[in-house]
Amino acid sequence: MIGIGVSTGICSGHIFKYEKKTIVVEKVSVTDTKLELERFNTNLDISEKQIQEIMINSNAEIAQIFEAHLEILRDPEMKSSIEGIITDEVINAEYAVKQVIDGYVTMFEAIEDEYIRERAADLKDIAERILNNLLGNSDVDLKAINEPTIFLAHDLTPSETAQLNKKYVLGFITEIGGKTSHSAIMARTLEIPAIVGIGDVFPTLETGDFVIMNGETGEFIINPDDQTVASFEEKKLALELERDIWNQFKNKESITASGEHIEIAANIGSAEDLDAVLSKGAEGIGLFRTEFLYMGKSDFPDEATQLGVYKAVLERMGDKPVVIRTLDIGGDKELDYFDMPKELNPFLGNRAIRLCLGHKDMFKVQLRALLKSSIYGNLHIMLPMIATVDELREAKELIREVENELKIEKIEVADYKLGIMLEIPAAVFAANILAKEVDFFSIGTNDLIQYTFAADRMNDNVSYLYQPYNPSLLNMIDFVSKAAHKAGIWVGMCGEMCSEVNAIPLLIGLGLDELSMNASSILKTRYMMSKINKKDAKALLDRALECENQAQVLALTEEYLGGL
């Protein structure tokens, strides 16, 4: 069977089927409404204390979910509505609570807003908490788990998830839910493997059934045969071993077996990604996408906002290089506040540097912020989508203009480096000319492959043409690398190709000086690199450049990696 894998890891164990007691609330008349109001208010206090206790024992991400619970619990409107029903109808608190919160849930669920619909789930969780407290139902079911189990539930509220004891709950499976549901987020934070949205399995599974689950792929197998268990166990062991080995490379330098240093940097989309990047020991930022500053806003970000973000990233990285790419937007990525005409072919249209050079006033704001940030760290400015040397010269002229303006304003600009993305075939074959104009190149493989093979990789019918190992592409990279080194500048790569195991020996053979990837691939790459001898990589590359097609290249790299 298969569900949605939301938290990675492999585990096996016996099912604990969580059959939630339906909370039965009856309408009962009371004799003393004052006493009933007191009972209700005491229970609010108890609920509040319980939530605060969960928050104390949680990390920031989980605490935030419960912070929202507290806010609702303290809502004056909800409180007075419940009290109103108790007093007016002379009835029990349970009934009033259910009446009021059910009303809110119905109302929230009808609103076309994802955030508010999520709050409906929070409201249900809160209602359950208050009702269980009022009825004296304990949550004994969850805390009673005292042996390793795989927890199976229809759904898990944040409150229930927070109660799961990590010592005994090896993983959990729920019938409903998605990648962004609260319980999925919590599973990832708690580092418990989890699968959600598997559908109606309650009739087929019983407490005690043995299952194995893979929280990455979403696969799980009920009562597997010995052979399947063995193969899962093997995968699990290999995964753990691999992680252990990779972790040893956290604070090491990125060097090949023959001693050459190749910088391993990270791609980031916002300053928040820095924690993950630093924890994996990145030697720099090879691509900082600045689009997030512009998207989802009501107007262009001003200079101060941009400067704040650039400064924060540069300062955090110290003297490590930080490559910030100027705005790469247009065509498919639109901004609400910026009127961009519809284009027939957005990927070949007015985007990135083309758009920026056409809107110099807008572009100058970003350039000003970038140049001002130069005093805070090791700044590298990178221009995307350069096709010709004329575009590059026009951009450089604009940068000079901004620099002069800052000089006149007596604002300090420190040393910085300027480079370009190589992602258009025309620029690849102009690399000899372009290299004389800049300090570095970074090859953007995703777009370069798309433009080289004239194939949109999101289009299933032509996605087979997305071929990073095709000799055509390798020859282009080889050309760029030689041109860069001839001019004495460094050349890196940022793109998904960098994080592929098969690509590592080829990229080393190509003589790239920097590889920039997602934080999660850094340790694996550094480990692989340490096993590869540059001379062997060079020999492998020479053979690959002579191949006829991608399949032949892959056969070579697999053979090479298998012999390591």
Add this chain to the structure above:
Amino acid sequence: MKSASVTIKNPTGLHARPASDFCKLANSLGCDIKLEKEGKAINGKSVIAIMSLGVGQGSTLQIRTEGEGEEEALNSLVSYFDTLED
């Protein structure tokens, strides 16, 4: 009683964070606070009520404050709306 009218400029409207932040501010003020949209008035200290009002971008809201410090309260609530950006 003091009252003022504001127009919501940010794209998310008075949902999510902004609703919660507004509510926190309202609860820190001593006087009564009402929000009115298209004739429907709600308690400005209730995050549930604010979210259920469905205040999107472009909505016009009437803020009413009554009681101790009503004038300063109104000023700080109005200026809260000026700070809303996203």
